[in-house]
Amino acid sequence: MSNAPLRIAVAGASGRMGRMLIEAVMAADDCQLAGALDVPGSPALGQDAAGFLGRTSGVHITADLKSGLANAEVLIDFTRPEGTMAHLAVCRELGVKLVIGTTGLSDTQKAEIAAQAKHIAIVQSPNMSVGVNVLMRLLDVAARALSEGYDIEIIEAHHRHKVDAPSGTALAMGETIAAALGKNLKDCAVYAREGVTGERDPSTIGFATIRGGDIIGDHTALFAGTGERIEISHKSGSRAGYAQGSVRAARFLRDKQSGLFTMNDVLGLR
Numbered sequence: 630m631s632n633a634p635l636r637i638a639v640a641g642a643s644g645r646m647g648r649m650l651i652e653a654v655m656a657a658d659d660c661q662l663a664g665a666l667d668v669p670g671s672p673a674l675g676q677d678a679a680g681f682l683g684r685t686s687g688v689h690i691t692a693d694l695k696s697g698l699a700n701a702e703v704l705i706d707f708t709r710p711e712g713t714m715a716h717l718a719v720c721r722e723l724g725v726k727l728v729i730g731t732t733g734l735s736d737t738q739k740a741e742i743a744a745q746a747k748h749i750a751i752v753q754s755p756n757m758s759v760g761v762n763v764l765m766r767l768l769d770v771a772a773r774a775l776s777e778g779y780d781i782e783i784i785e786a787h788h789r790h791k792v793d794a795p796s797g798t799a800l801a802m803g804e805t806i807a808a809a810l811g812k813n814l815k816d817c818a819v820y821a822r823e824g825v826t827g828e829r830d831p832s833t834i835g836f837a838t839i840r841g842g843d844i845i846g847d848h849t850a851l852f853a854g855t856g857e858r859i860e861i862s863h864k865s866g867s868r869a870g871y872a873q874g875s876v877r878a879a880r881f882l883r884d885k886q887s888g889l890f891t892m893n894d895v896l897g898l899r
């Protein structure tokens with residue numbers, strides 16, 4: 630394998646995650662910032678991508694996807710679904726690999742990502758932190774062991790700026806639990822309750838969403854039985870874990886030509 634630094638571009642360069650990613654890429658000895666994208670009209674366009682760190686990277690933020698990706702081997706994308714889909718098309722055209730952290734993707738958009746992964750290598754995960762991906766394994770064990778007599782609820786809390794709900798991680802937790810129970814989440818999820826709801830249907834998986842302040846990301850799966858309850862939680866105290874996981878995912882893609890991978894593949898949790 631080449632010793633040359635891995636050339637990474639970052640989409641959503643002035644966003645909360647975009648900045649964390651630029652800092653992580655700049656701090657990694659084996660990586661080089663090779664591009665920085667943002668939306669047309671963004672006040673960040675034309676600025677040095679590392680300017681917010683008081684540093685100079687020589688990479689200027691651009692809305693021109695082709696020139697922004699021309700020098701990149703991997704794009705790390707934490708933006709919005711419509712942005713991710715636009716980036717995906719250009720990555721396919723240029724043969725750039727992709728790490729996708731964006732949440733709120735529709736089934737159609739996920740299918741398109743899977744289709745493009747036949748041509749370029751992609752890691753996609755709603756949560757790039759090591760801890761959350763280990764938590765998914767714990768949920769699988771818990772759901773199998775507590776399949777009778779326990780009501781399952783997933784509670785998530787995020788900052789006031791988050792635009793999608795439930796979080797991608799909460800949905801993935803629900804999918805993991807549903808699969809462990811031999812169910813499809815689409816058939817058993819309850820996303821809201823209001824008014825006279827009737828008694829809880831024991832076959833359902835409930836979701837509760839909290840939005841407020843600067844909460845980075847808290848997730849809990851509650852298994853509520855009679856006389857006891859089990860809570861399996863993960864709380865993020867910083868976005869650094871998501872950025873480190875994303876850089877790890879970019880390194881993982883280095884020798885991959887195509888395929889759709891998850892953080893389980895990156896972390897060797899399969």
Ligand SMILES: NC(=O)C1=CN([C@@H]2O[C@H](COP(=O)(O)OP(=O)(O)OC[C@H]3O[C@@H](n4cnc5c(N)ncnc54)[C@H](OP(=O)(O)O)[C@@H]3O)[C@@H](O)[C@H]2O)C=CC1
Nearest residue numbers: 641643644645646707708709712730731732755756757871
């Ligand atoms: N997988 C994971 O581990 C994690 C996933 N996320 C997900 O990452 C995404 C981004 O989160 P966060 O950084 O907090 O959000 P921000 O709103 O802070 O950043 C989003 C960035 O993307 C840009 N953007 C918005 N729309 C488009 C578009 N259509 N095309 C291209 N770029 C666009 C924004 O530009 P502008 O500000 O000018 O609109 C901004 O620079 C969310 O989906 C979030 O859920 C977040 C953390 C961890």
Ligand SMILES: O=C(O)C1=N[C@H](C(=O)O)C[C@H](O)C1
Nearest residue numbers: 732755756791796797798846
């Ligand atoms: O928007 C966020 O901030 C986060 N989004 C991801 C999600 O939707 O699961 C991951 C993390 O919880 C932070």
